[in-house]
Amino acid sequence: MSATSPAPSRAPSSGRLGTVVRHHLFWPVAALVLLLAVNTVFRPSFLRVSILDGHLFGSPIDILRNCAPLMLVALGMTLVIATRGIDLSVGAVVAIAGAVALTYIARSPDPGSAGTALTAMGIALVLALALGTWNGFLVSVVGIQPIIATLILMTAGRGIAMLITQGQITTVTSAPFKTLGAGFWLGLPVATLVAFGVFALVAVLTRRTALGMLVEAVGINPSASRLAGVQARTIVWTVFALSGLFSGLAGLVLASNVMAADANNAGLFIELDAILAVVIGGTSLAGGKFSLSGTFVGVLIIATLSLTVTNLGISPLVTPLFKALVVAAVTLLQSPVMRRKLAERTRRVAPEPKVVAR
Structure with missing residues (x-):
């Protein structure tokens, strides 16, 4: 008498490959690697990092420094989008x-002192926090749709900035303030360290405490989360306040880098880049689960793409076109339909379990 039983289970390589391909970070990381490869082909020294006067220099360092303001804005945008x-x-x-x-x-009277720079940054951050809190009030208390509530400040905000600067491009000379955007510490740009520090702090708060779960609960179903005892209004208010605070910090980094305040052009279209970075990273605009690591990769893709256009000798005016193409490709590959087709194809190519007779 014989019986059949499956051979000792061993995950086929195609099954492991399918799991990797279906991961939400696979295509964003693949796009980033492709961009780095293209740059390396056109400039073999692209990935080279050198040390000069104790500071690190090179294209990878430039990417990390240039992406710092967008990283800060995108972190706040990720939390806001996670709450719908x-x-x-x-x-x-x-x-x-x-x-x-x-x-x-x-x-x-003393623009070059450290105390003046710290006071200026403190006032700016408090105001940015107040503006974010105002957005949260309109959304969570008054009940205005987020796109309308924030459109109000988007429309009026640059006018406010113009009033502050009296319509002029304000320039200053302050070594302590310049350190934030153009300084180095331990060989790395200070702006990069600030952005990474904020990223680490947000990651700890959202993944090591209940904050991340509460944000996702509100985004998945605000009514159900409210019935379950979650203070949905407070959560929404908090994420908008954080978005304003992080945006204010990004504004300080940008202003410090050029030592000038241009109300018309500072942070122009950065909201679109932040949304693109969040979407590329796999966070759904419908709310719910979010991915900080995906946002990080999305920011690196956008920063690398901007540098790639320059390295290829293409006019920066067409950079938005390339951004649109990359976003379209990555989001298409991440779509549920494409994921389902990849899963079906993986199952078709996977070998059937062997059957042995005993």
Whole structure:
């Protein structure tokens, strides 16, 4: 008498490959690697990092430094989108924060002192937090749709920044303030360290405490989360306040890098880049689960793409076109339909379990 039983189970390589391909970070990381490869082909020294005067220099360092403001804005945008919201006012908050800080320094009797720079940054951050709190009030208390509530500040914000700077491009000379955007510490750009520090803090708060679960619960079903005892209004208010605070910090980084406050151009369209980074990273605009690591990869893709256009000798004016193409490709590959087709194809190519007779 014989019986059949399956051979000792061993996951086929195609099954493991299918699991990797279905991971939400696979295609974003693949797009980033492809961009780095293209740059390396056209510039073999692209990935080279050198040390000069104790500081690290090279294209990878430039990418990390240039992506710092977008990283800060995208972190706040990720939390807002996770609660089914959107924040279109981040660019205006960036402009306001830079205008407030540089105007204060310019009018100070001692613009070059560290105390003046710290006070200016503190005032700008408090104002940015207040603006984010205002957005949260309109959304969570008044009940205005997030896109409308933040559109109000988006429209009025640059006008406020223009009033602060009196319609002029404000420039200052302050070594302590310049350190934030153009300084180095331990060989790395200070702006990068600040952005990474904020990223680590948000990651700890959302993944090591209940905050992340509460944000996701509100985004998945606000009514059910409210009935379950979650303070949905407080959560929404908090994420909008954080978005304003992070945008204000990004505005300080941008203003410090050029030592000028341009109310018309500071942070222009950064809200669109932040939304693109969040979407590329796999966070759904419908709310619910979010991915900080995906947002991080999305920010790196956008920063690398901007540098790629320059390295290829293409006019920066067409950079938005390339951004649109990359976003379309990555989001298409991440779509549920494409994921389902990849899963079906993986199952078709996977070998059937062997049957042995005993």
